[in-house]
Amino acid sequence: DAKTTQPPSMDCAEGRAANLPCNHSTISGNEYVYWYRQIHSQGPQYIIHGLKNNETNEMASLIITEDRKSSTLILPHATLRDTAVYYCSGGYQKVTFGTGTKLQVIP
Amino acid sequence: EPEVTQTPSHQVTQMGQEVILRCVPISNHLYFYWYRQILGQKVEFLVSFYNNEISEKSEIFDDQFSVERPDGSNFTLKIRSTKLEDSAMYFCASRGWGQETQYFGPGTRLLVL
Numbered sequence: 001d002a003k004t005t006q007p008p009s010m011d012c013a014e015g016r017a018a019n020l021p022c023n024h025s026t027i028s029g030n031e032y033v034y035w036y037r038q039i040h041s042q043g044p045q046y047i048i049h050g051l052k053n054n055e056t057n058e059m060a061s062l063i064i065t066e067d068r069k070s071s072t073l074i075l076p077h078a079t080l081r082d083t084a085v086y087y088c089s090g091g092y093q094k095v096t097f098g099t100g101t102k103l104q105v106i107p
Numbered sequence: 108e109p110e111v112t113q114t115p116s117h118q119v120t121q122m123g124q125e126v127i128l129r130c131v132p133i134s135n136h137l138y139f140y141w142y143r144q145i146l147g148q149k150v151e152f153l154v155s156f157y158n159n160e161i162s163e164k165s166e167i168f169d170d171q172f173s174v175e176r177p178d179g180s181n182f183t184l185k186i187r188s189t190k191l192e193d194s195a196m197y198f199c200a201s202r203g204w205g206q207e208t209q210y211f212g213p214g215t216r217l218l219v220l
Contacts, residue, residue: 032207043111043198043211044150087150093138093202094163095209097150 002027002090009102012082018075020101022088025069031092033064035073037084044087044097047073078105109133111212113199119218120189128184128215130199138202139182140209141174143167143195150198156182189219 005023012018024033035047048055048062050071055062061074075082087100112131120126132139141153154164156174173185182201186193196216200209 034207038150041144041196041214041216043200043213046208046210049207093207094152094155095200096152097142099149 001094001096002031004088004090004096004098006086006088006098006101008099009104011104011106012075012078014080014105014107015077018073018078018082018103018105020073020075020086020088020103021070022073023070024088024090027068027090031090033062033068033071034089034091034095035060035062035086036089036095036097037082037086038100039081039084044095047086078103080105080107111199111201111210113197113212113215115215116213117216117218119220122191122219123188126186126189126217128186128197128199128217130182130184130201130212131180132182132199132201133203133210134180136201136203136210138162138204138209139174139176140200140202141184142198142200142211144198144214145192145195153184186217189217191219193217194219 002024034049036044038044050062064071083105085100089095114129139156144150154168155162171187196214198214199212202209
């Protein structure tokens with residue numbers, strides 16, 4: 001599994017885009033980039049995943065650099081309910097949780 | 108929308124007692140997982156299970172732990188003789204064939220006294 005590095009915390013104003021970076025320089029060719037989030041002590045919630053191409057779904061967009069060593073999760077219009085810890089993980093059909101980024105959305 | 112369910116939501120037990128945590132994965136899923144999260148710490152992988160056998164386990168998953176799929180719907184985690192340090196939130200997850208996404212349950216909060 002790829003080792004990931006994320007900033008420990010970020011703030012974002014409500015209604016603005018939240019851009020959460022992740023470094024996964026050791027990711028190998030067949031490993032996906034997954035993003036999950038955890039609100040309080042609830043079960044982790046899947047957000048999005050990708051292999052090489054950028055991806056978008058109803059929750060977020062995922063931008064993966066061409067060398068696949070880093071990615072950015074974009075929440076286009078952050079709301080207060082997006083306040084959570086966001087985890088990126090690099091692996092193949094497996095999720096490894098690091099310490100994540102605590103995103104605080106501010107009114 | 109189908110979801111993973113877990114019971115009980117909270118369990119308090121005495122050190123040395125056996126506990127069984129129960130999970131009902133999403134009905135057509137084939138891959139099952141247990142994770143734990145000690146208070147204030149990160150989510151840690153315990154074990155994955157496929158085709159009625161363990162496919163991978165972490166160092167945490169020692170002989171005190173076991174998993175079972177006793178029927179077509181339940182997936183259980185048993186801790187034989189609980190220790191104080193087993194106090195944690197335990198999450199079950201499941202994944203469908205050919206899918207990359209794991210879906211997590213709400214967790215069971217275990218407190219060992």
